[in-house]
Amino acid sequence: MTSLTDQLRAIVGAPHVLTEGDLSAYEQDWRKRVHGKALAVVRPASTQEVAAVVRACAAAGTSLVPQGGNTGMVCGGVPDTSGRQVVLNLQRMKAVRGIDRDNMTMTVEAGCVLQAVQEAADAAGLFFPLSLAAEGSCTIGGNLATNAGGTQVVRYGNARELCLGLEVVNAQGETWDGLSGLRKDNTGYDLRDLFIGAEGTLGVITAATLKLYPKPAAALTAWAAIGSMADAVRLLEMAHLHLGAGLTGFEVMGQFALSLVTKHFPQQRVPFAAESPWGVLIENSDHESEAHARAQFEQLLEAAMEAGLVTDAVVAENIAQAHQLWHVRESIPLAQAQEGLNIKHDISVPISRIPAFCDETDALLRREIAGVRLVNFGHLGDGNLHYNVQAPEGGDAPKFLREQEARVNGIVHDQVAKFGGSISAEHGIGSLKVDKLPHYKSPVALSMMRAIKGALDPENVMNPGRVLHG
Amino acid sequence: MTSLTDQLRAIVGAPHVLTEGDLSAYEQDWRKRVHGKALAVVRPASTQEVAAVVRACAAAGTSLVPQGGNTGMVCGGVPDTSGRQVVLNLQRMKAVRGIDRDNMTMTVEAGCVLQAVQEAADAAGLFFPLSLAAEGSCTIGGNLATNAGGTQVVRYGNARELCLGLEVVNAQGETWDGLSGLRKDNTGYDLRDLFIGAEGTLGVITAATLKLYPKPAAALTAWAAIGSMADAVRLLEMAHLHLGAGLTGFEVMGQFALSLVTKHFPQQRVPFAAESPWGVLIENSDHESEAHARAQFEQLLEAAMEAGLVTDAVVAENIAQAHQLWHVRESIPLAQAQEGLNIKHDISVPISRIPAFCDETDALLRREIAGVRLVNFGHLGDGNLHYNVQAPEGGDAPKFLREQEARVNGIVHDQVAKFGGSISAEHGIGSLKVDKLPHYKSPVALSMMRAIKGALDPENVMNPGRVLHG
Known part of the structure; x- marks a missing residue:
C-alpha cells in the first residue's frame, strides 16, 4: 500500500510535497496566533492535480486545508496541531x-x-x-x-x-x-x-x-475634519448625492487612532490632527477628467462646510499627496501594533445606527474598564468598523489581553447584535470565531448551513472545524 | 381528523382559502401555456401564517407552490394538474x-x-x-x-x-x-x-x-442607428468609457423586430426604421444635471459617428420623447404577439461573442427552415438577447410551432452552449425548461444542486418538479 504522501508526490511531483524543514510560512497564520502542524504541504500546479489530491486525501480519510497567500485574519487557512491535515496551497496556480x-x-x-x-x-x-x-x-x-x-x-x-x-x-x-x-x-x-x-x-x-x-480618468482624494460620527454619517449621505457612483472610498478615523500614527510615525503628516475628533478620507473617481472630479469635490466640501458638517478639508493636489493621505489611513494598524497588543473587532452595523452604537459601546467599555483606549476606524461607507480596544496607557498589554479579551469581545459583540450588526464584516469566521458564531447567528441559519455542509461534504474532508464545528 | 383545507382555513381565515369558482388567475400562467388545478389557493397575511401553512402542508405530505404576481415566464408559479398542490399566494403580504x-x-x-x-x-x-x-x-x-x-x-x-x-x-x-x-x-x-x-x-x-x-438628477435617452451587431458591441464599449456609471440602459433591437412595431402600431414613430439594420437605445442617468447628461451624450454620439459606428442618432428632448423611445422598445413583444405565435428564447452569451453567435445562428436557422423570420432584441449591455423565431410570412403559425419548436429550441440552445452562454438569462427554469436543463448544465453542478435540494427540502414539499425533476 502506497502512503498518502507518496501518492501526493506522484500527483504533484516530489518537490511540491513539503513535509520537512521550516514550514511555518504554511503552518502559522501571519498574525502568529496559531502554529499548526501539517502532514504535508502540497502545491499543485493545475486543476487536475488539485482534483487528484482531493480524491487521494478523501480516500485516505485525511482532511484538507486550502490555502492562498496565508494572509487571513481568522486562522482559517492553517492546519490544526494534529499533524494529520494536508495543506493544499494554491500559489503555483497563478496563470x-x-x-x-x-x-x-x-x-x-x-x-x-x-x-x-x-x-x-x-x-x-x-x-x-x-x-x-x-x-x-x-x-x-x-x-x-x-x-x-x-x-x-x-x-x-x-x-x-x-x-x-x-x-x-x-x-x-x-x-x-x-x-x-x-x-x-x-x-x-x-x-x-x-x-x-x-x-x-x-x-x-x-x-x-x-x-x-x-479605468477612471482620475481619482482624487480629500481629507475632512469632522466633529462627530453623526456628522460623518451625514457627510456620507451628502457625498452619495454629490458624487454619485464617483464615490469610491469613504473611510473614517478616530482622533486617538490618528494620534498613534503621529506618535509612532512622526514623519507622517496627519491633517487637522490636533483639533478634530474625527478624520474622513473620501475618494472620488471620475470617468471624465481630473478637473471635473476636483469641481465636484469642491462643491461637496463647500456644501458640507455650509451645513456645518466639516470644520476643515483638503483635497490632494497630486498623486503623491493622495498617496500620503491614504498612507496615514493604512498606517493605523501598524501604529496600533507599535503601541502594543490590542483586541481587534471587524464589525458592521447599519450605517444609520453607527453613531448610537459607538456612543453606547464607548461608554460601556469605559465604565467597565478604567482607562481603556478605543482605536476606531474603518470603511464607514459600508458600515464596517475596525473597533479595536487598546490597554490603558502604560499598562501591561499582554496581561490586559489575557484578562480582558473575552470580556471585551463579549461586550462589543453583544452590542453589535443589539444594533443588528455582524461580528465579522469582512474577515470571516475561520477557526478564530467558530465558537462565537452559534451565540450570534440564528439557529435556523446554522441548521441550514450544517445541512448544506453535510450534503456537499459528508465526510468532512474540506477544512473541517472552520466556520462550523466539525 | 381535520382536513388540510380546514386546517388552512383555521390558519389564514376561511375567506383566504380559495377552493371553488374561477381560480384561473392562480392556476394558469399569464401566457396561458399551463392550466393547473390546485387543492386550494391560500393567501396568508403574515410570516407566522406562512410558517403555519408550510408546517400543515408538510405534515399532510402536500406540496406547495409559492406564487407572487403570477407573471413568470417559465410556468414556475402555477400548480400541476393533479389537484393536490396548494398554491401559496403572497399578495396579501404587501407591507x-x-x-x-x-x-x-x-x-x-x-x-x-x-x-x-x-x-x-x-x-x-x-x-x-x-x-x-x-x-x-x-x-x-x-x-x-x-x-x-x-x-x-x-x-x-x-x-x-x-x-x-x-x-x-x-x-x-x-x-x-x-x-x-x-x-x-x-x-x-x-x-x-x-x-x-x-x-x-x-x-x-x-x-x-x-x-x-x-435618485439621479436626470435620465436622458438616446436612439442610435447602427449597421451591425459588431458595431453595437463597440458602441457599448465606448458608452462605458464616456458615461461611466451613468450608463443605465443599453438595448439593441433588430430591424425586423422594429418593423413589426411599425406594422402593428403605426401610430408609433420608430426612428431610422427604414435605413438601419439595428437600433440601439441608450439611457444616461446623471447625478449632476440634465445639461451635464446631455453634454456627455453629445460627446459620446459625436465620437461614435466619427468612428463610423453610428449612422444617425437622436437624443430625447424631454421626458415625453424619452417615454416614446422606450415605448417602442417595450412594444416589440406585443407587436410580435400580434404578428402571431412565435418561439421565444431568453439567452445570454458573453458580450464579445454576441456578433458571431448571431451571425452563425441566424445562418443556421435560415438554412434549416426556409423563410424563417428572426426577432432579435434585448439587453445588450448584459449580454442578454430575446432571440425569438417567427413562422415564415403568411405561414400557419400554430402548425409551425407544433412542428418546429423543439427543433428550433435545440438549434438555438446548442449554439448558446457552443458560445459559452445560458439558456435562461433572466426568466429561470420553472417547469418549462426543467427537461432541458440536464442537457446544458454541468453534471457536477446538477448533482450539487440535487444534494442541496435534498438537504434543505428532503420531503420535496417546496415547488417540486421545478428547476429540478422531483
Missing part, C-alpha cells in the same frame, strides 16, 4: 487564463496574487477594483473564499460582487467548471455564491472569472 | 416594513408589487432601480425568487445584487430572519443568494431588505 476586453472580464487561477490581477487588468486598459492592505501577497482564491472587502466596496461591492463564475474542485474531487463571463444566468441554484465566502469548507476554488470596469 | 434613509435600505414584504416598491423608495427621496415590463403586477418576492433582470442591470445588477437580506420560511416551516441592512457580513454560508433564484424550491421568501440608491 491569467484570459482577458476578454469586449466582455470586460478576466479569468484567473486561484493562486494569482491580487496585485497581479489588478496589474493584468490595467495592462489590458481596464480596472479590477478589489483593493486591500494585503494585496501584494493575498491571492484571488483566498479573496473569494473569504469574500474579501477592502476600500472600494462603497462603489464596487465585495469580492462576491466582482465575480461572475468559478471553477471549483468539490469534496468528492470532481471539478465543476462554472467559469462564465455571463452577467445574467438563471439556470438553477447559485452555487457560485455558496462557494464564495465558504472559506474552503465546501470545496476548493481553483479559478474565477472576474468583472472588470473602465 | 413596506420600513425605510432606513441614512442606511439607504428598505424592508418590504414579499407580496409588495415592484412598482409599489419603486414608489415607496421615491417618496423617501431615494431610488430602487429594478425595472421590468411586468412591474405593475409582479411582486418583489417573485422578482427575488427568480432573480429578475430587466432594463437597468448594466448599472445596478440583477435582483440578486439589489438585496441585502431575506426573511424565509424553509421547508420545515421554520422562519429564518435573515433581514439585514448590512453591506458586509461574512458570518457563514451565503444563504441569501441560495434562496434568491431558487424559484421557491428551497423555501418561501416572505420579506427582503433592499438596497436603495440616490
Whole structure:
C-alpha cells in the first residue's frame, strides 16, 4: 500500500510535497496566533492535480486545508496541531487564463496574487477594483473564499460582487467548471455564491472569472475634519448625492487612532490632527477628467462646510499627496501594533445606527474598564468598523489581553447584535470565531448551513472545524 | 381528523382559502401555456401564517407552490394538474416594513408589487432601480425568487445584487430572519443568494431588505442607428468609457423586430426604421444635471459617428420623447404577439461573442427552415438577447410551432452552449425548461444542486418538479 504522501508526490511531483524543514510560512497564520502542524504541504500546479489530491486525501480519510497567500485574519487557512491535515496551497496556480476586453472580464487561477490581477487588468486598459492592505501577497482564491472587502466596496461591492463564475474542485474531487463571463444566468441554484465566502469548507476554488470596469480618468482624494460620527454619517449621505457612483472610498478615523500614527510615525503628516475628533478620507473617481472630479469635490466640501458638517478639508493636489493621505489611513494598524497588543473587532452595523452604537459601546467599555483606549476606524461607507480596544496607557498589554479579551469581545459583540450588526464584516469566521458564531447567528441559519455542509461534504474532508464545528 | 383545507382555513381565515369558482388567475400562467388545478389557493397575511401553512402542508405530505404576481415566464408559479398542490399566494403580504434613509435600505414584504416598491423608495427621496415590463403586477418576492433582470442591470445588477437580506420560511416551516441592512457580513454560508433564484424550491421568501440608491438628477435617452451587431458591441464599449456609471440602459433591437412595431402600431414613430439594420437605445442617468447628461451624450454620439459606428442618432428632448423611445422598445413583444405565435428564447452569451453567435445562428436557422423570420432584441449591455423565431410570412403559425419548436429550441440552445452562454438569462427554469436543463448544465453542478435540494427540502414539499425533476 502506497502512503498518502507518496501518492501526493506522484500527483504533484516530489518537490511540491513539503513535509520537512521550516514550514511555518504554511503552518502559522501571519498574525502568529496559531502554529499548526501539517502532514504535508502540497502545491499543485493545475486543476487536475488539485482534483487528484482531493480524491487521494478523501480516500485516505485525511482532511484538507486550502490555502492562498496565508494572509487571513481568522486562522482559517492553517492546519490544526494534529499533524494529520494536508495543506493544499494554491500559489503555483497563478496563470491569467484570459482577458476578454469586449466582455470586460478576466479569468484567473486561484493562486494569482491580487496585485497581479489588478496589474493584468490595467495592462489590458481596464480596472479590477478589489483593493486591500494585503494585496501584494493575498491571492484571488483566498479573496473569494473569504469574500474579501477592502476600500472600494462603497462603489464596487465585495469580492462576491466582482465575480461572475468559478471553477471549483468539490469534496468528492470532481471539478465543476462554472467559469462564465455571463452577467445574467438563471439556470438553477447559485452555487457560485455558496462557494464564495465558504472559506474552503465546501470545496476548493481553483479559478474565477472576474468583472472588470473602465479605468477612471482620475481619482482624487480629500481629507475632512469632522466633529462627530453623526456628522460623518451625514457627510456620507451628502457625498452619495454629490458624487454619485464617483464615490469610491469613504473611510473614517478616530482622533486617538490618528494620534498613534503621529506618535509612532512622526514623519507622517496627519491633517487637522490636533483639533478634530474625527478624520474622513473620501475618494472620488471620475470617468471624465481630473478637473471635473476636483469641481465636484469642491462643491461637496463647500456644501458640507455650509451645513456645518466639516470644520476643515483638503483635497490632494497630486498623486503623491493622495498617496500620503491614504498612507496615514493604512498606517493605523501598524501604529496600533507599535503601541502594543490590542483586541481587534471587524464589525458592521447599519450605517444609520453607527453613531448610537459607538456612543453606547464607548461608554460601556469605559465604565467597565478604567482607562481603556478605543482605536476606531474603518470603511464607514459600508458600515464596517475596525473597533479595536487598546490597554490603558502604560499598562501591561499582554496581561490586559489575557484578562480582558473575552470580556471585551463579549461586550462589543453583544452590542453589535443589539444594533443588528455582524461580528465579522469582512474577515470571516475561520477557526478564530467558530465558537462565537452559534451565540450570534440564528439557529435556523446554522441548521441550514450544517445541512448544506453535510450534503456537499459528508465526510468532512474540506477544512473541517472552520466556520462550523466539525 | 381535520382536513388540510380546514386546517388552512383555521390558519389564514376561511375567506383566504380559495377552493371553488374561477381560480384561473392562480392556476394558469399569464401566457396561458399551463392550466393547473390546485387543492386550494391560500393567501396568508403574515410570516407566522406562512410558517403555519408550510408546517400543515408538510405534515399532510402536500406540496406547495409559492406564487407572487403570477407573471413568470417559465410556468414556475402555477400548480400541476393533479389537484393536490396548494398554491401559496403572497399578495396579501404587501407591507413596506420600513425605510432606513441614512442606511439607504428598505424592508418590504414579499407580496409588495415592484412598482409599489419603486414608489415607496421615491417618496423617501431615494431610488430602487429594478425595472421590468411586468412591474405593475409582479411582486418583489417573485422578482427575488427568480432573480429578475430587466432594463437597468448594466448599472445596478440583477435582483440578486439589489438585496441585502431575506426573511424565509424553509421547508420545515421554520422562519429564518435573515433581514439585514448590512453591506458586509461574512458570518457563514451565503444563504441569501441560495434562496434568491431558487424559484421557491428551497423555501418561501416572505420579506427582503433592499438596497436603495440616490435618485439621479436626470435620465436622458438616446436612439442610435447602427449597421451591425459588431458595431453595437463597440458602441457599448465606448458608452462605458464616456458615461461611466451613468450608463443605465443599453438595448439593441433588430430591424425586423422594429418593423413589426411599425406594422402593428403605426401610430408609433420608430426612428431610422427604414435605413438601419439595428437600433440601439441608450439611457444616461446623471447625478449632476440634465445639461451635464446631455453634454456627455453629445460627446459620446459625436465620437461614435466619427468612428463610423453610428449612422444617425437622436437624443430625447424631454421626458415625453424619452417615454416614446422606450415605448417602442417595450412594444416589440406585443407587436410580435400580434404578428402571431412565435418561439421565444431568453439567452445570454458573453458580450464579445454576441456578433458571431448571431451571425452563425441566424445562418443556421435560415438554412434549416426556409423563410424563417428572426426577432432579435434585448439587453445588450448584459449580454442578454430575446432571440425569438417567427413562422415564415403568411405561414400557419400554430402548425409551425407544433412542428418546429423543439427543433428550433435545440438549434438555438446548442449554439448558446457552443458560445459559452445560458439558456435562461433572466426568466429561470420553472417547469418549462426543467427537461432541458440536464442537457446544458454541468453534471457536477446538477448533482450539487440535487444534494442541496435534498438537504434543505428532503420531503420535496417546496415547488417540486421545478428547476429540478422531483
